[in-house]
Amino acid sequence: MRVERLTGRDCRRLEPMLAPGVRGGVLLGDDHSIDPRRFVGALLAAATHVGVDVRRDHASRLLVDNDGHEARAAGVALGDGSEIRAGTVVLAAGCWSGGLAGVPENARPPVRPVKGQILRMRSSYPFVTRTVRGVVRGSTVYVVPRSDGEIVVGATSEELGFDTTVSAGGVYELLRDAHELLPGTTELELTETTAALRPGSPDNMPILGESALPGLVLATGHYRSGVLLTPVTADLIAELLETGTLPNIGTPFSPLRFHSEEVSA
Numbered sequence: 001m002r003v004e005r006l007t008g009r010d011c012r013r014l015e016p017m018l019a020p021g022v023r024g025g026v027l028l029g030d031d032h033s034i035d036p037r038r039f040v041g042a043l044l045a046a047a048t049h050v051g052v053d054v055r056r057d058h059a060s061r062l063l064v065d066n067d068g069h070e071a072r073a074a075g076v077a078l079g080d081g082s083e084i085r086a087g088t089v090v091l092a093a094g095c096w097s098g099g100l101a102g103v104p105e106n107a108r109p110p111v112r113p114v115k116g117q118i119l120r121m122r123s124s125y126p127f128v129t130r131t132v133r134g135v136v137r138g139s140t141v142y143v144v145p146r147s148d149g150e151i152v153v154g155a156t157s158e159e160l161g162f163d164t165t166v167s168a169g170g171v172y173e174l175l176r177d178a179h180e181l182l183p184g185t186t187e188l189e190l191t192e193t194t195a196a197l198r199p200g201s202p203d204n205m206p207i208l209g210e211s212a213l214p215g216l217v218l219a220t221g222h223y224r225s226g227v228l229l230t231p232v233t234a235d236l237i238a239e240l241l242e243t244g245t246l247p248n249i250g251t252p253f254s255p256l257r258f259h260s261e262e263v264s265a
């Protein structure tokens with residue numbers, strides 16, 4: 001990616017709404033952003049178009065066959081008691097991946113929820129023309145413009161378990177930091193406040209590949225980069241399902257890395 005150092009004046013020439021106090025920056029000319037909501041919609045439409053059978057149900061339990069020499073994942077049971085049998089199960093349930101009933105302890109992904117709050121705003125004039133990231137009193141804040149006039153301000157990072165309350169403090173922190181970077185932020189229409197949960201792993205790296213239970217593949221733990229890493233994760237997991245082998249670039253993210261740490265500790 002191209003990286004160009006900028007003075008404060010360069011920054012304001014590119015983004016006139018930046019605060020006069022901004023002393024410098026770097027321009028990543030090849031950086032882009034997408035709208036995750038539209039991305040998921042497009043992905044579902046594309047999958048349906050090529051014949052994927054999408055079932056929107058809650059998986060209540062992993063089915064495990066114990067008939068042979070070793071236990072093996074065999075599908076999932078749904079909330080209504082029905083079952084979907086499968087030779088391989090991919091567990092990709094975000095920060096809830098560690099809580100699926102029926103998964104043996106040694107195959108359970110060690111994921112935790114990391115709360116993030118964001119603000120959605122609307123501007124009737126071009127507020128910023130590209131993603132602006134800044135560090136304000138040690139914490140990072142970003143402002144992302146969408147093509148339809150939406151402006152997203154993010155994001156807090158909070159270790160509060162499964163709490164998804166939008167807090168006054170979270171909104172204040174985001175507005176305060178965004179205002180320091182781009183003073184016009186507080187003039188924008190505030191249209192939505194959201195809190196959601198990222199799936200964090202012990203080293204905050206993804207957890208990809210065969211688990212300790214044969215037939216159970218994990219694709220989780222993407223923490224702050226799950227949208228960015230969607231294509232590479234899909235390619236790696238598809239190749240694993242097709243060939244039985246995780247490509248080399250995926251091996252550092254094997255779920256088994258946490259077990260070897262336990263053994264050597």
Ligand SMILES: Cc1cc2nc3c(=O)[nH]c(=O)nc-3n(C[C@H](O)[C@H](O)[C@H](O)COP(=O)(O)OP(=O)(O)OC[C@H]3O[C@@H](n4cnc5c(N)ncnc54)[C@H](O)[C@@H]3O)c2cc1C
Binds near residue numbers: 058095115195
């Ligand atoms: C505020 C915020 C800002 C972010 N910003 C960025 C960013 O700029 N760039 C980026 O790349 N990433 C970003 N992320 C991170 C990104 O959203 C996550 O890494 C990504 O969503 C993880 O994808 P996932 O599919 O593993 O989990 P999730 O998106 O959490 O999806 C898991 C799904 O599994 C479902 N589920 C759970 N349990 C079950 C069950 N038993 N049965 C059936 N379904 C189940 C859930 O309902 C959910 O739909 C951000 C996250 C937050 C919260």
